[in-house]
Structures are given as C-alpha cells and as structure tokens.
Amino acid sequence: MTQAATIVTAAxxxxxxxxxxxxxxxxxxGTIADFCTNIGIDLREVRIVPDVTEEIVAAVNVxxxxxxxxxxxxxxxxxxxxxxxxxxxxxxxVGISEDPRAIELLLQFIKPENLNEARRxxxxxxxxxxxxxxKVSKAPGFWIENVIVxxxxxxxxxxxxxxxxxxLSTGAVTIAETIEAGNLPEGAYAxxxxxxxxxxxxxxxxxxxxxxxGKFYNQIVVRGKDAELVAGAVAAIRIFVTRxxxxxx
Amino acid sequence: MTQAATIVTAAxxxxxxxxxxxxxxxxxxGTIADFCTNIGIDLREVRIVPDVTEEIVAAVNVxxxxxxxxxxxxxxxxxxxxxxxxxxxxxxxVGISEDPRAIELLLQFIKPENLNEARRxxxxxxxxxxxxxxKVSKAPGFWIENVIVxxxxxxxxxxxxxxxxxxLSTGAVTIAETIEAGNLPEGAYAxxxxxxxxxxxxxxxxxxxxxxxGKFYNQIVVRGKDAELVAGAVAAIRIFVTRxxxxxx
Numbered sequence: 491m492t493q494a495a496t497i498v499t500a501a502x503x504x505x506x507x508x509x510x511x512x513x514x515x516x517x518x519x520g521t522i523a524d525f526c527t528n529i530g531i532d533l534r535e536v537r538i539v540p541d542v543t544e545e546i547v548a549a550v551n552v553x554x555x556x557x558x559x560x561x562x563x564x565x566x567x568x569x570x571x572x573x574x575x576x577x578x579x580x581x582x583x584v585g586i587s588e589d590p591r592a593i594e595l596l597l598q599f600i601k602p603e604n605l606n607e608a609r610r611x612x613x614x615x616x617x618x619x620x621x622x623x624x625k626v627s628k629a630p631g632f633w634i635e636n637v638i639v640x641x642x643x644x645x646x647x648x649x650x651x652x653x654x655x656x657x658l659s660t661g662a663v664t665i666a667e668t669i670e671a672g673n674l675p676e677g678a679y680a681x682x683x684x685x686x687x688x689x690x691x692x693x694x695x696x697x698x699x700x701x702x703x704g705k706f707y708n709q710i711v712v713r714g715k716d717a718e719l720v721a722g723a724v725a726a727i728r729i730f731v732t733r734x735x736x737x738x739x
Numbered sequence: 740m741t742q743a744a745t746i747v748t749a750a751x752x753x754x755x756x757x758x759x760x761x762x763x764x765x766x767x768x769g770t771i772a773d774f775c776t777n778i779g780i781d782l783r784e785v786r787i788v789p790d791v792t793e794e795i796v797a798a799v800n801v802x803x804x805x806x807x808x809x810x811x812x813x814x815x816x817x818x819x820x821x822x823x824x825x826x827x828x829x830x831x832x833v834g835i836s837e838d839p840r841a842i843e844l845l846l847q848f849i850k851p852e853n854l855n856e857a858r859r860x861x862x863x864x865x866x867x868x869x870x871x872x873x874k875v876s877k878a879p880g881f882w883i884e885n886v887i888v889x890x891x892x893x894x895x896x897x898x899x900x901x902x903x904x905x906x907l908s909t910g911a912v913t914i915a916e917t918i919e920a921g922n923l924p925e926g927a928y929a930x931x932x933x934x935x936x937x938x939x940x941x942x943x944x945x946x947x948x949x950x951x952x953g954k955f956y957n958q959i960v961v962r963g964k965d966a967e968l969v970a971g972a973v974a975a976i977r978i979f980v981t982r983x984x985x986x987x988x
Contacts, residue, residue, distance in 0.1 A: 507943050510782045512772030513915065513960060514947065516765075519787070533759045535794075538768070538785035541945070545784075568926045569946040570933035600926070608929030621804070626950065645950045666760065672864030677817045680857030684819035694756050695849070697818040699765065701875065701894045711762060 495662035495715035497529045500554040503540040505546055505574055506642055511700045517644045526649050530557065530660035541565060546577035554581075554637055559658065561651075564642030566631060568608040578639055579616035589615035592630050597613070599628045624649035633657075639646040662715040666719045669707040671697070671731055674738065682730040683710065690723050692716065744911035744964035747780045751800040752815040753787040754795055754823055755891055766893045767812045774900050777910035780808065790814060795826035803830075803886050808907065810900075813891030815880060817857040824881070827866035827888055838864035844877045862868040873898035874958055882906075911964040916973045920946070920957040923987065932959065939972050943963065 502522045506588035508514040525682055526533040535559055540546040546565075553560045565574030581584035592604075600609055605618045612629045616619065622640060624633035631640040633654060634653055640650040671679060676697050687695040694713040699706050713718045746775040751771045757763040760867040768785055775782040783806055788794040795814075803811045814823030828835035841862035842854075861878045861958040864870065871880035871889060875898045880889040882903060896923055921927060925946050948955050959976055963969045 507945055508947055508960065509768075510785070511915065511962065512769055512774075512782075514777045515769040519758075519760060523759055525761075525855070527761045533761075534789065536753075536759070536785075536787035541943075542785060567946065567948065569924070569929045570936050571943075571945045576957040604926070606926060606930065608933075609926035611929075612926075625769060627955075642951055643948055648917075664760070666762065677853070677855060677858035677861075680818045680860075681855065684857075687819050694790075694820075696756055696820045697816065698757055699816065699892055701892055705878070711757065713756070728865055 491584075497715075498661035499534050499557040500526055500531045500559040500561060501535040501537070501557045501558055502533060502640075503546075503549050503553060505541045505557070505562055506538075507571070509538050509564075512541055518642070518647050518732045520643065521648055522561050522563075523653070525655070527664060527666075529655060529658065531658065532661070532664065533739060538558045539583055541571050541573060543577045543580065546574065547581040550578060550581040550637060554635065555654045562637065562639045563647050566612065566629070566641055568612050570693055572637060574612050575616065578637060578667060580632060582616065582637070584634070586614055586618040587617070588613045589619075591621055595621070595623070595628045595630055602714065605622065607614060610715065622650045623653045627728070639681040651660070664713050665717055666711055666713045667720055669710040669712070669724060669727050669731055671710055673705065674731065674734055675706070675707055678738075679710075680728060680736055683727065686723050686726050689726075690719060691712075693719055693723055694717065695723065695727075700707060746964075747908055748806040748809075749775055749780045749808040749810060749899035750784040750786070750806045751782060751892075752795075752798050752802060752809055752811040753785065754788045754811060755787075756820070758787050758813075759789055759896055767891070770897055771892065771900070773782075776894065776913060776915075778904060778907065779912040780907065781910070781913065786848055790820050790822060792822055792826045794831065795823065796830040796861065798803050799827060799830040799886060803884065807885060809886045810889045811886065812896050815878070815888060815890055817861050821860065823888060824863050824865060827883065827886060831865065831883060833883070833888070834866040836866070838868075838870070839863045840864075840870055841879050844872070844879055846871070848877045856914070871899045873901045874968050913962050913964060914966055914969045915960055915962045916981055917960040918961070918973060918976050920959055920983070922954060923957060923983055924955065924982065925957055927983050927987075928959075928979060930978065935972050935975050936954050938975075939963075939968060942968055942972055944972065944976075 619632035619634035626646045640647045868881035868883035877896045934973045
C-alpha cells in the first residue's frame with residue numbers, strides 16, 4: 491500500500507435510561523463495533539445518554555460534526571419515552587411529521603383500525619430523511635444527513651445495520667492480528683513491545699490481559715490499515731514473545 | 740418522603756481501542772451501572788474513548804465538572820498503551836511520579852529483581868491521589884479529586900469498585916418496579932402509560948420491548964426516589980395492563 495488509506499470514521503450514541511440504570515445490559519455497542527471494523531469504518535467514540543431531549547441533541551450535534559457517521563440506538567418506539575426522532579429533528583433543525591412511507595410500512599403488520607395515535611408516533615420521521623428498514627419488525631429507523639437512527643432491541647438494530655450497510659461509504663479495512671502471550675506477564679515484554687510500537691506509529695499495538703481461572707492471560711493485538719506493516723510488527727513481536735516464553739520454561 | 744431526595748451523580752469513562760474495534764466486548768459499563776444504582780448514585784452518562792491522550796483528557800475534563808464522580812476503566816497496566824494515569828494527571832494539571840505506596844504493593848507479588856521499568860509504570864500515580872486497592876491483583880488504581888481510576892479487566896475493576904464503595908458519598912436509592920406487559924403490544928398501552936408519566940414528572944417510566952423466540956415481549960419499568968409515588972404509578976399501570984390483557988384474551 492503506497493498511497494494513504496482512506497479513513498471513514500463513526501461514533502455510536504446509545505440512548506436510554508435503562509442502560510444507565512443497569513436494567514438492560516447493552517449489546518449494541520459490540521455489534522456496531524464489529525460491523526464497522528468489518529466493513530472499513532473506524533468507530534472512534536461511543537456515548538450513552540439518558541432519555542432527555544437536551545442530552546440527545548447535545549451529543550448528536552457534537553458527534554455528527556466530528557465523525558463521518560453517527561449511529562444511534564434506542565428511543566424510536568410508540569411510547570412516551572421514545573423521543574429520539576424528535577430530538578434528532580431538533581438537533582438538525584429540520585421539521586418532523588408523519589411520513590406516508592412509514593405509515594405504509596406500519597400498515598403491513600398493524601390493522602388500519604389498530605393504527606392509533608401512539609403507533610402513528612413510530613411514523614414520525616424528520617423531513618428529508620431516508621427510511622431504514624428491518625426484517626424483524628416493520629417499524630423503520632431513518633437516515634438523515636450523516637445520522638443513522640436505529641432501534642434499541644438488538645435483533646432489530648442488527649437488521650437495520652444490515653439494511654444500511656451496502657449504502658455506507660467505507661474506507662480501508664483495519665487488519666488485526668493477535669499474538670498469544672499466554673501466561674507471559676505483560677511486564678516481561680512491555681519494553682520490547684513499546685519499541686515495536688515506537689517504530690510503527692501507523693499501527694495501533696495493544697496488550698490485553700484477561701483473568702482466566704484466577705490467572706492472567708495476555709494477548710497482544712496489532713492493528714493497522716497496511717498489511718505489510720502489520721505483518722512486519724507481528725513478526726518482530728513473535729520473536730521476543732517466543733524467546734521470553736522459552737526463557738521462562 | 741417529604742423533603743427533596745439527595746441526588747449524587749456519576750459518569751463512566753471507558754478507555755480502550757479494543758472496545759471500539761469490537762475485539763473486547765465491554766462488561767464494565769453494566770457492572771458500574773448496577774453498582775451505582777444499588778448504592779444510590781445516578782449514573783448519568785457513559786463515554787468510550789480510544790487510547791489517545793487528548794481524547795481522554797477532553798472527556799475527563801467535561802465529565803468531572805459535570806458529575807459528582809467519574810469512574811474510568813482501562814489503561815493502567817505496564818505496557819506502552821496504558822496511558823490513563825498520565826492522561827488524568829494532564830487533565831487535572833497535577834504532577835505524576837512513582838508512588839512509594841504503589842511500589843510497596845507491587846513488591847507483594849513481584850520479586851524486587853523483576854520490578855523492571857515497565858512494571859514500575861504501574862506505580863506512576865498523580866500527586867495527591869489516594870490508592871484504590873483490589874484483591875485480584877496488587878496493582879492499584881487511584882482516586883483523585885472526584886475521578887476514580889480503575890483497571891479494565893472486569894474482575895479487577897469489580898474488586899476496585901468494592902474497595903471504593905464504602906468511601907463514596909451516596910444519595911437516595913432509586914426504587915425500580917417492573918410490570919410485565921408480556922405480549923401486550925406497546926402501542927396498545929402507550930396512551931395510558933403516557934398519561935401516568937405526565938401525572939408523575941418525578942418518576943422515570945419506560946417501556947422496554949425485547950424479542951424472545953421471534954415475538955415481542957414488553958416490560959414497563961417505573962423508577963423514582965419516592966417509594967409512595969412509585970407504588971402509586973405501578974398500581975395505576977397494573978390496572979390498565981390487566982384490563983388490556985383481559986380484553987385481548
């Protein structure tokens with residue numbers, strides 16, 4: 491790779507009191523992170539905010555100006571606490587009203603006589619937005635400017651990501667290679683790892699401990715856009731990890 | 740409860756490229772959320788930022804001014820990508836150096852001849868900080884002003900929360916009651932639920948769908964500091980949920 495890699499960035503904004511209270515354990519952040527990584531979008535930041543209009547507006551307005559895409563989850567259902575669509579329209583300074591395309595979708599699974607005022611709220615879409623479809627429920631999300639608004643229910647959110655995926659601009663995919671350091675302590679290889687990191691400013695090199703059966707287990711991960719650079723750093727790291735492991739036996 | 744409840748607020752700041760890349764699925768946010776809820780601290784916001792000093796500094800400086808506490812996770816190990824302690828010292832404008840108390844702790848599990856430069860980095864503590872201990876590893880976190888800096892490994896982070904718990908100021912505990920709406924669609928009860936929410940501005944009332952075996956399953960949660968208000972709203976909601984469920988049979 492001789493020319494600079496194209497970088498496309500994103501942020502995720504998780505909206506919901508239930509995540510902050512601990513009632514619901516978020517699963518969408520990990521899904522969005524994997525999705526972005528796989529298609530060549532760099533997820534750079536995540537925020538979780540409560541169901542409070544001003545908080546949503548403030549976060550959306552910071553994130554949409556800073557990153558190429560903002561993915562939001564939560565708050566697009568029919569109940570009073572679903573305020574995301576209105577908050578996004580306020581953040582972007584555009585109008586919002588019932589969208590005939592969304593009403594048509596809702597009528598695919600709601601009988602006309604059951605399409606009450608609450609359910610019609612799910613068809614409130616900011617002006618100028620495209621709908622985001624999903625195969626799990628018919629209620630749509632939407633995409634306006636660089637903000638993609640999705641449901642909070644993980645299976646619905648995932649289906650919405652699949653819907654928008656082909657329409658997203660993407661950049662160079664980040665290549666990630668993992669070196670198993672195993673029970674080798676981080677402190678034993680930190681200096682040599684740092685030297686490789688300093689030699690490779692274009693790479694992100696991390697050391698990740700986990701505790702398995704009460705013992706630390708370490709992995710080193712090399713991430714970057716340039717396959718040759720990644721391979722070179724991995725080879726350099728493997729040399730000292732192998733040597734240090736042999737010394738410990 | 741006739742007098743205003745004491746409110747103590749917090750934010751969590753998760754630091755780590757590995758969360759944003761999807762390599763590691765965060766478990767600490769849910770643990771911190773439950774911990775705060777249980778002891779009477781309102782977790783108001785969460786941010787996830789990469790291993791980039793300026794990003795950590797900017798987030799810490801916004802969050803520490805806005806909330807009573809900031810809990811950070813990640814980035815306090817011995818490797819080059821562990822930059823949290825230095826970033827916090829930069830954010831707070833205080834010095835940082837090797838702390839004799841931290842060295843003493845490290846020597847409880849590292850032989851003096853193995854206490855190399857990388858491992859000594861784990862003893863770099865901002866000036867004026869208290870140490871945060873944990874029973875899983877000996878490497879400490881720290882607490883400076885209203886910022887509590889913890890490890891990223893979930894079992895270590897949890898042990899650190901247990902260490903700081905008794906020393907935290909806490910407010911009124913939020914009471915949460917769940918009403919099972921089951922297969923009753925949100926759109927069937929949204930209007931009546933909204934009416935209860937409007938009557939009870941001091942409560943947070945949410946409706947939470949999940950998909951179980953391909954079908955939506957709904958729960959309504961009433962949260963608040965005042966037990967009587969919560970009980971009153973729960974009773975009001977139970978009446979219409981029971982009626983609507985009977986009408987559907």
